[in-house]
Amino acid sequence: MAVSFTPIRSLLQTGTNTSSRWFSYLGLGIGVLLLLCSIQMFINIQQLLGGESPRKEGYDFISISKTITNETMGQREKNLFNENDIKEIAAQPFIQGVSPLVATRFRVELSAGDIIPFSTNMFLESLDNNFIDTVPPNFNWQEGQDYIPIVFSSDFLEIYNVFAPGYGLPQLSEATASQVMVYITCYGENHVQQTFRGSIVALSDRVNSIIVPKNFIDWANKKFGSTSDVKASRLYIKTKDANNPDFLSYLQQKNYKVNKDKTKFGRVKQVLQGIFSGLGIFGLLVVILALMLFSFYLQLMIARSKDNLQLLLMLGYSPNWLSKNVSKQFIPVYILVVVIALGLTEGMQWAFHHFAMFNRPELSSWLHWSVLATSLLLIGLSLITNYRMVKKLLYKLV
């Protein structure tokens, strides 16, 4: 028959000091709530601002071009980046990566077939996959393939939707845009021409262009174009901090123009993440304080019940069994406190998603698994610290 703890419970004098116990529970609850909310908000920001993929984390991606002035207007060589320019930029300490936007060197015509009677002269560009924020797995091309996947700037789609009604063309949602099959005709010298099929496989917020796989541009420039040397009108730069003064003065000195709009997003994200990291650390501190307060309460309780506990040990109760059971008393309260905090965090997340973010698909109304994992960890942590504490105090009484 297992020894029952029930008759022993009344030997622990808890009644006299309830307020400090409830304060520590409250403190624990607030701390846990802060911590969990911060983690969830941190994850929300990651998901909202496209920080999902780790290779983009912590970097700003910006495009630069040479400033076209009245003096350089007619001279193509001076307005394009050559290989030496690229090498020099890549060698700068504040730049972690550079990739040229290589454009087509021949005439490209794009038409949407019979469904949307629309055709236009166009350009295509290529960029290293690492620099594109949205790269689907089917974004590749092989020689002989007549289908070309396209990563399309979401800004361009917006522009199209602005003028489409005026031309009697249908406006397109992001979802339908990717279903429209387009025909891309490349015209080379000596009346060489070839038509490919293409479709939008992803929209990009970062890259203001029509991006196709790099090997297609390389192949097509050789086949339809006249020059094969790399000259790009725009470069994409990966940098730790687009607002680094060294970086900005370098651009100024070189007379390069930077697309500043795109860097703002990165700054906002950094600031928000900083705020929530700070809040999370504060929450953790509150949790630690609450656990400390609770341990004082435990010490007081054991000091008050010292005679009874000593007599129990004298009668032959195992100190280990007693420690386990004394600390077990607080399991339900601990779980309750964390579950309430978890519930409130879930409510916060739902309200944030529903009212502040209008159910944006990037976010979920449900908590991220790491928030649940953290709360489990917190329960475990508080139980272990309690158990060790009680055990230490009880062994002193032996």
Add this chain to the structure above:
Amino acid sequence: MQLQLQQLLPVYFDESQRNASEVWRRDLIFSKGEYVKIVAPSGSGKSSLMHFLYGLRNEYSGNIVYNNQDIRNYSAEDFASFRKDHVSIVFQDLRLFPEQTVFENIELKRQLNPFHAAEKIREMAERLGIGNKLSSKSRICSYGEQQRVAIIRALMQPYDFLLLDEPFSHLDDVNSQNAMQLMLEESKLRNAAIIFADLERIDYFPYTRLFHL
């Protein structure tokens, strides 16, 4: 099962006390089934001896060996099972939980390693004349009643040695004999030894060995 005292002496005793004693600084072996009477005037270290044997204090030189193991090497857990399974005690100062009822006091010991069913508590209490006190808090019981509670509590567990430290100091002769009878019966059931320390000889304890402390 043997309890051995090897050259035992409290560290706070001086030479004169040591020489007069038949227990201190001697080699003694107590075995199961023996009834040992230790006659000890005040200040001769009676309670010290009982506390040493029960493992509550260790300010002694020499060794106490139980079942070939020196109890000085026992861990806190070892002592817990020593007191739960092998050695029971009636303290001179009783040591009850004042805020618990008589029944709860006894049950707290019984549930730890039940030798008897819970009904036995009432039966023994009736027999010792405290049947009507079972639901009273122990602190409002008289010393004599508390002493009987402590005696019943000691009989709830299995044991090889029963240590009695002036168990009848607050009881009249009739009640003492009654209680002694119960303890003898219970010890016979377990084939256990009784080590009985008191100020003077008591006629109704049928000792097999006698020592002067």
